[in-house]
Amino acid sequence: MPASTSSEEDRTPASTPLRPVVEALEQMTALDSAGKTIGKAVRDRLRPGGFKDAISGTWFGHAVHPPLTDVVIGSFLGASLLDLLGADDKSAQRLLGVGLAAALPTAVTGVNDWADTEIADEAVRRVGLVHASANVSALALYAASLTARRSGSRGRGVALTLAGTTVMTVSGYLGGHMSYVRGVGPNQTAFDPGPGEWTVVGDSATFKDGEPHAAVAEDTPVLLVRHGDGLHAIHNRCSHRGCSLSEGKVEGHTVTCPCHGSRFDVRDGSIIGGPATAPQPAFETREREGKVEIRLSRRG
């Protein structure tokens, strides 16, 4: 076997100290039973509707869990820094209190986001479970730290805060892995807006009134629905977690995603109901010589 050249060596993916740990977690099948049970329980309780939309970030334009984690991590990290700088204990206690108060909404939004993802992605299910367990451990350490400080044991409180920050750092790394490596959260159409030029997607005769029709334009999956007011087309990959909208239900101008119940207007891709936070790209349509063509909408 020939020795590898320097250019081949350059292409070897860089490892990181935590990569082997994360990869081991992603393959830990022992976590599956608990992960499936908890995920299903969460989805059963958080049905599509106003509360789920609120914690998913439908009103906000993207997930609300990431900005909430900034409050929690910032508060706890701030308390650790005050300890390191030798600042007064009262300020550290206040920051610990803010972090603990912000932890509940942060946890609820995170568990909701995780439960909507773990159906299709075993690796995310496993890592998410460890991420959540680590967060619970960190919170317990911070709560114990605040209790110790309030009872006058500052040294113990400082040590507990330091332990909490260590656990939280590992947990934060796992959260970043799920978002930036596994792609939990981003708009699933972000890197595939669809064809900018007119592209044939099928024969006109095959598009029936009121029925969802799946097609592919270049590499982009497209949902088309013919109505009395015209032929409507939007991206077929749900912006929420990527399910095919053509497998969902079409009623009037509304299509409901089969996975978590997001509803979109097929005329312009706008969100009618969450948990999706980003609208579907919409396409213009025209029919020429018995063929249907689409292109990315230029209406704005």
Ligand code: FES
């Ligand atoms: S994939 Fe979740 S609502 Fe469509």
